[in-house]
Amino acid sequence: MGNAWWNLTLRFLLELAALLGLGLAGWGLSAGWWRWILALALPLIAAAxxxxxxxxxxxxxxxxxxxxxxxxxxxxxxxxxxxxxAAGFYLTGHTTTGIVMALLIVISYAFSLDRLSWLLRQ
Structure with a gap:
């Protein structure tokens, strides 16, 4: 089950971007002290x-x-x-970033069909 180095790199960068997008969502979609809690908690929970x-x-x-x-x-x-x-970027006004990220996720998974097949057999 070999993934090309570029796809593994893309996947890693997408994971980091997802954490950032979730943090932005926590910050941008809440107010007061909740924004601090959600901006930190959403990415930490996702990473955990x-x-x-x-x-x-x-x-x-x-x-x-x-x-x-x-x-x-x-x-x-x-x-x-x-x-x-990706939705976190999109919903906080970073529309292009959210759309590009969603497209890159689809591309990454499209080039990981062997992994998808393996996952679904487990």
């Missing part, structure tokens, strides 16, 4: 979920799974976090 719930022996990760989950659950988690980040 991303690192905790994994498919055992996933070759695109370390292979470790602190909390093993079925592949379909992992895929839904990834899509919610990544597209949630």
């Amino acid at each position: 979920l991303w690192g905790t719930f994994a498919v055992l022996n996933d070759p695109s990760r370390s292979g470790r799974a602190p909390v093993p989950v079925p592949g379909a659950v992992r895929l839904v988690l990834e899509l919610v976090i990544l597209f949630g980040g």
